[in-house]
Amino acid sequence: MRRVRVRFAPSPTGPLHMGGVRTALYNYLFARQAGGDFIIRIEDTDSNRYVPGAEEYIFDALEWCGIKADEGVREGGPHGPYRQSERREIYLEYALRLVESGNAYYAFDTPEELDRLRHETEQRGDTFAYNYKVRGSLATSLALPADEVEKRIERGDQWVIRFMMPENEEVHMHDLIRGDVTINTSTLDDKVLYKSADQLPTYHLANIVDDHLMEISHVIRGEEWLPSLPLHYLLYRAFGWTDTQPEFAHLPLLLKPTGQGKLSKRDGDKLGFPVFPLQWTSPDGEVSHGYREDGYFPEAFINMLALLGWNPGTEQEIFSMEELIAQFSLDRVSKSGARFNPDKARWFNAQYMHVRDNDALADAYMPLLREHGIDIPHEKAARIAGYIKGRATFVSDFWELSYFLFKAPVTFDQKVVDKYWKNDNPEHIAGLRDVLAGIDDFSNANTETICHAWIEEHGYKMGQIMNAFRLAIVGESKGFSMYEMCEVLGKEETLRRLDYALANIPRA
RNA sequence: GCUCCAUUCGUCUAACGGUUAGGACAGCAGAUUCUCAUUCUGCAAAUACCAGUUCGAUUCUGGUAUGGAGUACCA
Numbered sequence: 208m209r210r211v212r213v214r215f216a217p218s219p220t221g222p223l224h225m226g227g228v229r230t231a232l233y234n235y236l237f238a239r240q241a242g243g244d245f246i247i248r249i250e251d252t253d254s255n256r257y258v259p260g261a262e263e264y265i266f267d268a269l270e271w272c273g274i275k276a277d278e279g280v281r282e283g284g285p286h287g288p289y290r291q292s293e294r295r296e297i298y299l300e301y302a303l304r305l306v307e308s309g310n311a312y313y314a315f316d317t318p319e320e321l322d323r324l325r326h327e328t329e330q331r332g333d334t335f336a337y338n339y340k341v342r343g344s345l346a347t348s349l350a351l352p353a354d355e356v357e358k359r360i361e362r363g364d365q366w367v368i369r370f371m372m373p374e375n376e377e378v379h380m381h382d383l384i385r386g387d388v389t390i391n392t393s394t395l396d397d398k399v400l401y402k403s404a405d406q407l408p409t410y411h412l413a414n415i416v417d418d419h420l421m422e423i424s425h426v427i428r429g430e431e432w433l434p435s436l437p438l439h440y441l442l443y444r445a446f447g448w449t450d451t452q453p454e455f456a457h458l459p460l461l462l463k464p465t466g467q468g469k470l471s472k473r474d475g476d477k478l479g480f481p482v483f484p485l486q487w488t489s490p491d492g493e494v495s496h497g498y499r500e501d502g503y504f505p506e507a508f509i510n511m512l513a514l515l516g517w518n519p520g521t522e523q524e525i526f527s528m529e530e531l532i533a534q535f536s537l538d539r540v541s542k543s544g545a546r547f548n549p550d551k552a553r554w555f556n557a558q559y560m561h562v563r564d565n566d567a568l569a570d571a572y573m574p575l576l577r578e579h580g581i582d583i584p585h586e587k588a589a590r591i592a593g594y595i596k597g598r599a600t601f602v603s604d605f606w607e608l609s610y611f612l613f614k615a616p617v618t619f620d621q622k623v624v625d626k627y628w629k630n631d632n633p634e635h636i637a638g639l640r641d642v643l644a645g646i647d648d649f650s651n652a653n654t655e656t657i658c659h660a661w662i663e664e665h666g667y668k669m670g671q672i673m674n675a676f677r678l679a680i681v682g683e684s685k686g687f688s689m690y691e692m693c694e695v696l697g698k699e700e701t702l703r704r705l706d707y708a709l710a711n712i713p714r715a
Numbered sequence: 716g717c718u719c720c721a722u723u724c725g726u727c728u729a730a731c732g733g734u735u736a737g738g739a740c741a742g743c744a745g746a747u748u749c750u751c752a753u754u755c756u757g758c759a760a761a762u763a764c765c766a767g768u769u770c771g772a773u774u775c776u777g778g779u780a781u782g783g784a785g786u787a788c789c790a
Binding site: 216217218220250251252253255256314316317318321325332333334336365366367369382385388390391394395396398399401402403404405407409410411414429430431432433434435436437457459460462464467468469514515516518520521522524541542543544545546547548550551552553554555557561595597598599608623669670671672673674675676677678681683684685686687688689690 | 716717718719720721722726727728729730737738739740741748749750751752753754782783784785786787788789790
């Protein structure tokens, strides 16, 4: 059995979006589970579409997600370089090899000529395909005399090398997710493999050559590549590499939450959720949201993504990366596209929030407080975080859930006053104040025990007392457990607020 | 247009010939609670359609419809 080696091969044409992250994740899980290698290769063979910063973004995003490569641009490795632009001298040789073996040929048509041809064909109501029907009559090394071909190359005419797609042949392919797929080569065209203009291969050639050289055992990629699979099969055959040809698995696409089509950058902006793992500022200054900046935990993001197109067959929904590695399997990947659901993404984050370590939360909470001019010790921030995390989805919710701890009320919500600051309630709160004044241990367990005993002893109504108490301390109908809040506030501040409320709230 | 792929509650999905078609998110109702949340319980909600194979089809086959992808000297 061959060593499992998989690769994630993005193009640095922009930020990696969540569909790309999922592809990387599945590759990573597959490799880890098999004890194999996960490789990151940068496919930058399109000199026109290079976007500055995109490559760094891809690495940073995967790192944030906890997806670590064994080999790659940053990691190095025995099969480098891992950036195709640095491997350019490799590809021509292979393209030429295909010409020599009769599997490819030179074509001298200019892009303009091809456009014209395409246009003319469409005028006649046909679709233009560069294939067995036309290659004998266009400016190709198949139609031109050998010396003419040589002359054109020598004098520097631009050329491309095209794959010679066989006519009317059934190609039988196998996909790990979809099963057997058959296609007739007559429906395919002669793809460009190499272009002299920038001395770079196109995706198809570079991809096959590198996967071969890097000893890739499984290609796990997006469904958009399925139509290219026959070409890739035929390339492996033309090179004589069928015995080491990788197995293929084409993943279903991620679709828009609403409407039609696959998930795009625009959807996020429009529907208010990130489509990118990290915030991205495009070269022209446009900023796109990122999961990280929007407050998602990488674990929650990964968990959500893992289940978008894959399921374990059990009812487990919360998975650590280790659990995913242990349980992932390609044959439980679904075949159809998955519509992304932002609500579920938030739900996942809330699940992780509820069990998040208080100290870790305090680290994120303290800067938030400082933005509001509040500085508290880490220990206190952690304690508050522990009390409020159960009602939060994001750390950014923490302010709304706790601001009243730092700002004593000066006015009181009239509706609550009308409801609870009436009858004997103010007197009862005054009594409660005295009870609290006599307590030294302000831990929530202690104040709760004592106050509840007092309330019961006097036969007061719990709801009446507690709501009036809340009004006095918070000023409105907000907050978490009264006793937890008092614990955070401390005895002095609690009494101060009670005294202020007793003196300033007019009886309803 | 052509080629390929797909199609179970609104959404993500389970059921790999025999189930009252299960779970989760969202929705609704109720319970718990010192507010609001959380949590818990419950309700509602689906096999695209038409044939065929079979004792029996969500499951297999064919067609139709719908959706998706591809159709570049982009990946």
